[in-house]
Amino acid sequence: MEGSSAEAALSVSANSIRITDVTQDGDVLTFAIASQKLNSSAGVCVFRMYEDFDWLQQSLFSEENLPGLQGIIFPPLPSKALPSQSNTQTKALKQLGFLALGQDWQSYCKALEFYLQQVAAHPTLCKCKALDSFLINSESPGKQRGRKGIFNRLSQAVEEMRKESHKDVDNFFQNERNKNTNLAASSKVATEKLLDVVMTEQKLAVACGHFATSLHLCVNQDDAAAVAFSKVCLKLSDVIEAVKRNYEKVASNNLSTLGLGLDLESRYQESEKEMLFRRTCKLIELETVKKGTEKAKANKREVMEAFQKAVEKEFNLISSVAKQEIERFHSSRVKVLKTFLIGWCELQLNTAKEFAELYSQHLEACRNMYSE
């Protein structure tokens, strides 16, 4: 392996990571991932499947020599896309939301790309060997699958209900947890609503397309009046076509900017929630240990106290990492949301201007069409 020097930072630049291509073979999507070496101008390109991404995520979860690992907000990996045609659109939508939209998995690739960039830009995670090998090694690293991460989401879900409401000792975390619950819920709702809007816009575009096409049926060149009417119909068809493109554009603007942004936001909130939950679990563990130590008999007390100290140390470490992470997360998510919002607004503004111009041209043409 190239970057075998254990503690060496990532050998490629985080910002250069791109998913340049995606190919679909049956149910399997293969992504081409290109990145730029830090110390040279050479580019690296590898092909990865979703399983490789999953392997990377699990490796990050189970990274051993990282203190306070559990306090880290892991960049969220989108869930697996099932591209088989038999899978209905609605099912994919339910599972992936915005990421199922867009042509040729463009938004899904964007999300994966963003995931990789976030991992690579993370001050702790970027040192992970798994990431380096994922980005650079031409062979697929994800052979040793079976290795389930310590944070199994399924088992988590069961305990969640019980531990979620556990009162925190630290006000900061208590607040953060409350806010996170709110934000996670509302960002999820917002994402869903925006998704509905986009879907409707797409439907509207399709309906416009049908309308525009049907208008061509009315064309008839028999006599003067019919020709005049046909002209009107064709004009209308053009106009409706323009409306259709307008909606397509608006929908894709929504999708490519705010849609992805909200989706990312909501997944990140989930990720933060998981981190907070892990911390809460540790807290509960610590409290049980404390209780045990108090009750313990003298001969065992020493062992218990040592154990308690270890847990406490771990918990404090997690808390401090978590604090940093939360701070980092807040500033970065605001930045990310800002970029998406600005990009969205600009795109929509341009689209609106472009089509206003187009409509006024059409209007002019219509007025001069024939005055008889």
Add this chain to the structure above:
Amino acid sequence: MAARSERSPPPFPDSEEPELLEDSDDGADAFTGTSISQMDSPKDIFSEPPEDISSDPLSNINSDLQKKVDATIPSPSSDEADLFSEPLDDDSEVMSSPEVQNPLPDLLNEPVKAPKSGVLGEPPVHKSSSVKKAASAEMFGDDDDEEDLFKEPPKVLTKKPQPSGPAVDVFTEVKVKPQVKDDPTDLFTEEDLTAPVPKPSASSSSSSRTNGVHSEEQDLFSEATVELSLDSPRNDRKKDAVKPSVSAPAAPEASSSSRAPSKTLEELEEEESEDKFDLNISVTNPEKVGDGMNAYMAYKVSTQTSLTMFRSKTFTVRRRFSDFLGLFEKLSEKHSQNGYIVPPAPEKSILGMTKVKVGKEDPSSAEFVERRRAALERYLQRVVSHPSLLQDPDVREFLEKEELPRAVSTQTLSGAGFLKMLNKATDAVSKMTIKMNEQDVWFDEKIQDVENEEQHLRKLHVMVESLVNHRKELSGNTALFAKSVAMLGSSEDNTALSRALSQLAEVEDRIEQLQQEQASNDFFTFSELLADYIRLLGAVRGCFDQRMKAWQRWQDAENMLQKKREAEAKLLWANKPDKLQQAKDEIAEWEAKVTQYEREFERISATVRKEVIRFDKEKARDFKRQIIKYLESVLHSQQQMIKYWEAFLPEAKAIA
């Protein structure tokens, strides 16, 4: 009025036959000049002719006529009614005389039309007040005026007393031909004159037959027949001789003249209407009147015009929905059979109206009322933009008169129901007409076009409906999104981001408003437009059917004539002179009918053609207008959108 008008037509028929016969003899030449001069006023025509007749060769006739007139005048109601009850049908259809046909297309002026139509064959059919009045005035005159009586007598006389008829007929025919040919300026008067004439011919033919053979007619004319029986042999022969000469030349003239002038007239009319059309009608202020199930919506119908036909420049009346339906029914009764495209009134919606009646102020019933209001407005605008319908007294009355008699029949039969009936009849007819081999390529193509178009429009309508639904859905979803963004903003910690998000929620709210407006714009500009035109196309098809019926009538008559001729040939072969005369009478009668029907068919064809051309033009104009309207609305909302985004952009950039 209707009753009178119905009765009136028959008289002509009777007189006609005699006229024809007579024409050949003496009267024709003599009266041509005189009749023309008198022709100036339609009403006068009737009055004058009698005088002329009396003064001229007809003197003999006059005496007879007068006697008869005297007899007939008192009796008109009873006798005429009986006499013509059956004949009316035939006559009315037959009535379209060649000459009549010409005038009709030419007749730009409505007043002229009405009288003519009434006089010709329409009176029986049309109940229109105008027709009635004209007819009544002309035909029966007022009981008060003796002169009128005399005027009428000629007709009456001619009709009933066939013996006297000959003289009358002569006059009418003579007048007609000369007038039409001679004076272009007098067209209207001539037409009026001519109108009566054609009928006479048709009726005369029938009457002549009755005299000779027909049992039915005989009953009708029982009185006449008795007298006629003596004359009949002569008349019949004369008719035979006369008819070929008269009818044959007349038809070509009619057709040729009708076509050439009709086009130029159309153009003139078009220009005229475009230049002078200044009539704005708006339907506003829907208001619920009454309570419970007896409640109804009243609408304010305001008219603004500089047309001189109206009493003032602006006026306002209150009308309820059934009044609109009543107007439609009156108009369609009067005009659709002549091949006019009568715009269909909005459909009655029991469900929608019940909601309005029962419901309080709920949005769906408000939407319903607004939709109906707009539909009624469009309906009226379509009616008045039709040059002939605008002249209809019922339309004027509808717009001007303070109180309208309650339209009753509409309660059960709404516009939709009526159209459905029409369509059913249409289908039945169209099955029959598979036999009709269309000689006119234009019609052949047009009928096909209309059918295709209707299908296309239906398809488009479905598309637009789904478009509108999607728009509504979009606006609903946008509202939800705005709400969720507001929620997100409120739970956001970062002040700048929170502010931006709540701004965004506001933007989305406004966009939702825009989308809602756009949805209703789409609906009113396209969906309703298409629905209107789908129903209008139904009316167009109705016109084609009317034409088809006319054709059918003509063909039936043609077949009948053929049969009669064969019968005559058989009689000749069998050498049965006693029945031969009767057969000849019948042939003459049917020949006249064939001519009549053919002319009528041509007249309807011309009208339908004109109407369809007008309809097509109107349609293109209408659609164009709507597109412009639509584009304006789309452009407007796009500009609003630009404003919103421009306002939001700094907010987004301000996020720290």
